[in-house]
Amino acid sequence: MTIAQGFAEPVREQQRTFRAVMDALSRPTAPTPYSSSLGKAGPLQANAYAIALTLLDFEVSYHLAPSLAEAERHLTFQTGSRRVNDAGQAQFAFIDLRHDPLDLAAYAQGEPDYPDRSTTVVALCDGAPESKKLVCRGPGIAASSTLSVPGLPADFVDQWQANGTRAPLGIDLLFVMPEAIIGLPRSTRIFGEAR
DSSP: OOOOOOOSSHHHHHHHHHHHHHHHHHSTTSOEEOOOSOOOBTTBOHHHHHHHHHHOOTTOEEEEOGGGGGGHHHHHHHHOOEEOSOGGGOSEEEEETTTSOOOGGGSOEEETTEEEEEOEEEEEOOOOOOSOOEEEESTTOSSOEEEOOTTOOTTHHHHHHHHHTTTTOOOEEEEEOSSEEEEEOTTOEEEEEOO
8 A cells, every 4th residue: 555655854844734724723713824834634634644744753642533533554554653542642632624523622621730732623624615704812812712613512601611620630622624724722712603
């Protein structure tokens, strides 16, 4: 079986990808333009594959949702990272919102002394317009902003509000689209749909 090609210029491309991820998390809900030159890694679309190549290494673990299971051989070969079956044991998790359920409580929430030991969830989206707009506030947002991501579950607002009650524990989300990344750190609060 053929393994998906990694970065042609690893240092430069990892730096560019890492910068895009950090920009997305520092400006919650605002799409950060990003498009990787990589091909897909099995079912893992190019931008999510680039994020995996940037964030995973032999010291961290990752979880793949069922629809993305075929990406394991690519990620293990390219990063040396290990896949875990229990989402609650993973430092990074990859899901596809078009095919997989999103259950924030299933992931590692961190520990009181080590809140950074939580899972960062990388959620693939198709980038299609979404009519539902969620009002958000918090660090990195001037006054308020709206989040519009296709494929969110019906109970997402309730899940995210529960995630916020655990502060400083909780998970961070990266929504990955073909042309952009949207960050939603645990410090962001959602106040329901825009009217």
